[in-house]
Structure formats: C-alpha cells, structure tokens
Amino acid sequence: MCMWVLAMDSYSHVFRTVEPKRAKLAEAQKELDGVMKMLKEKQDQLAEVEAKIAELQATYDNSVREKQKLERNIATTAARLKRAAKLTTALGDEQVRWAETVKDFNKQIGNVVGDVFVSTACVAYYGAFTSNYRHELVEQWTNRCIELEIPVTPGMTIVSVLADPFEIRQWNSDGLPKDQLSTENAILVTRGRRWPLMIDPQEQVTTRCYGIY
Known part of the structure; x- marks a missing residue:
C-alpha cells in the first residue's frame, strides 16, 4: 500500500510537470500549423506572382522582338523610299529624254x-x-x-x-x-x-x- 501511495505521489508530481508542457506543445503545434498554412498560402501567392512575372517577361520579350522587327522594317522602308526618290528623279529626267526620243522616232517614221x-x-x-x-x-x-x-x-x-x-x-x-x-x-x-x-x-x-x- 505504501509503495502504491509513493507511486501515485510520483505520478502526480510528474503529471503536474508534464501536463503544462503538453499543453504548451499542443498550443505550439497549433500555432505551427497556422504558420505553415499561412506559409503555404504565401508560397501559392508567390508562385502565382512568379507565373505572372514569367508571362509578363514573355510578353516583354515578344514586344522587344516586334519592336526590333519594326525598326528593321522602318530602316528597310526608309532605304527603299530613298532609292525610290532617286529613281523617280532619274526617271523624271529620263521622261524628258524619252519624250524627245519618241518625238524623233515619230519624225523618222514620217x-x-x-x-x-x-x-x-x-x-x-x-x-x-x-x-x-x-x-x-x-x-x-x-x-x-x-x-x-x-x-x-x-x-x-x-x-x-x-x-x-x-x-x-x-x-x-x-x-x-x-x-x-x-x-x-x-x-x-x-x-x-x-x-x-x-x-x-x-x-x-x-x-x-x-x-x-
């Protein structure tokens, strides 16, 4: 009987020491679960933001390539317009010569x-x-x-x-x-x-x- 009383007394001392720690552990675990849940939400949000950034980066790269293509087209068109202007000027002079040549040909035919x-x-x-x-x-x-x-x-x-x-x-x-x-x-x-x-x-x-x- 004495041994049982002593055992129950030891158990009560241990229980009074361990039970608060269990309660703190459960509270800490609960707090950890909340933090992990919040971390998961933040990670999901981060993934969405990174996906959006990747999409925007792809759009930006496409825009840059399109801009470069347009710049090349502008340069090519400007060069063609310059050559066309020279050709038009040359043909304008040639038109006078051709008109005179046609006039001479008509005279020769006559x-x-x-x-x-x-x-x-x-x-x-x-x-x-x-x-x-x-x-x-x-x-x-x-x-x-x-x-x-x-x-x-x-x-x-x-x-x-x-x-x-x-x-x-x-x-x-x-x-x-x-x-x-x-x-x-x-x-x-x-x-x-x-x-x-x-x-x-x-x-x-x-x-x-x-x-x-």
Whole structure:
C-alpha cells in the first residue's frame, strides 16, 4: 500500500510537470500549423506572382522582338523610299529624254520613205566616189526629195539609216577604221546584193570590209 501511495505521489508530481508542457506543445503545434498554412498560402501567392512575372517577361520579350522587327522594317522602308526618290528623279529626267526620243522616232517614221529611197541610192551609186562626192550626192538627192515633197530627214546619212551602232562597234573591234568612209564601205558590202565597186588606193578599208562580209 505504501509503495502504491509513493507511486501515485510520483505520478502526480510528474503529471503536474508534464501536463503544462503538453499543453504548451499542443498550443505550439497549433500555432505551427497556422504558420505553415499561412506559409503555404504565401508560397501559392508567390508562385502565382512568379507565373505572372514569367508571362509578363514573355510578353516583354515578344514586344522587344516586334519592336526590333519594326525598326528593321522602318530602316528597310526608309532605304527603299530613298532609292525610290532617286529613281523617280532619274526617271523624271529620263521622261524628258524619252519624250524627245519618241518625238524623233515619230519624225523618222514620217520620213522613212525618203530616207530609204536615198539610202538605196547610196548603196547603188556610192562605191566609186570619195567622201566629199558622196556628201554632195546625198545633198542633191535630199534636196530633190524636198522639191518633190517626199518626206526625208535633212542631213541624213547611210550610216544613220542602214547601220546598227552595235554592229559598227563590232566592226571597229574587228579592225575596221573608225572614219566615215570606212563605215560606209562596210555598209555597202553587208547591205548590197551585189559586189560593190569601192575606190580604196591604200587597200585597207576594202580588205577589212570583205573580211567582215
């Protein structure tokens, strides 16, 4: 009986010591649970904020890329506008030249009958004459066409009617002299159906022309 009393007394002392600590533990645990719950809420809010920041960062990056793309497009467009302005200015000058060229072409078309007539006369009769006589012949034929009211270009030459500038340059590259007489002789060789008669004491122009032919 004495041992039981002593045990109950020891238990009461221990209970009075442990029970407040249990109560404090339970209160601390409850407080900890509340804190952990609050921490979880804050962590969830932080995750939402971080997700929003990531979304905003992606939007910002896209905006920056779009801005850079627009800047490149602006630079490209500005360069194109600058080139277009230069081209427009150049074409404006060309328009005047084209208008004059069209006017000249229309005039040439109107004079094609007389020009072709004089050119055929040159092919038929030019060969035996020197440069001065050829010039006089063209003047006489042109004046006669004007008297007969045949449209003809004043000052026309066989070179301007029957020759191609590119072909003449090719002849010169092949060795044909660049003087008017040599060019006319080359035209006589290449445009006539018969072998032309040409006076060439130095034997250089005719040789070149037959080489071309």
